[in-house]
Amino acid sequence: MLNDLTAEKTSEIVNQFAADQNWWSSLDAQLVSQAQQPINAQNFEAPTVTLDTTVEPTPEPEPVTPEPTPDPVKDDSTNDEEVNDA
Secondary structure (H helix, E strand, O other): OHHHOOHHHHHHHHHHHHHHOOHHHHHHHHHHHHHOOOOOOOOOOOOOOOOOOOOOOOOOOOOOOOOOOOOOOOOOOOOOOOOOOO
16 A cells, blocks of 8 residues: 555545645644734844753642531421420
């Protein structure tokens, strides 16, 4: 199978894959967007950036789970006794 791949066939496969993934329209949109960007100032000088590769990533915070509120206690003790004031 791989022996049958020619440069033309390989190019056809790659182009079809790119079209299926919508890469061409994405590339066109990026080029249009870039053309609409303002032109940089002529005297602009990019700042120097120093990267520190020893910095560890910020750990994910522990999820906060609220304490469950207890259900209100239902008072079932009703005063069914009759009071006799005889």
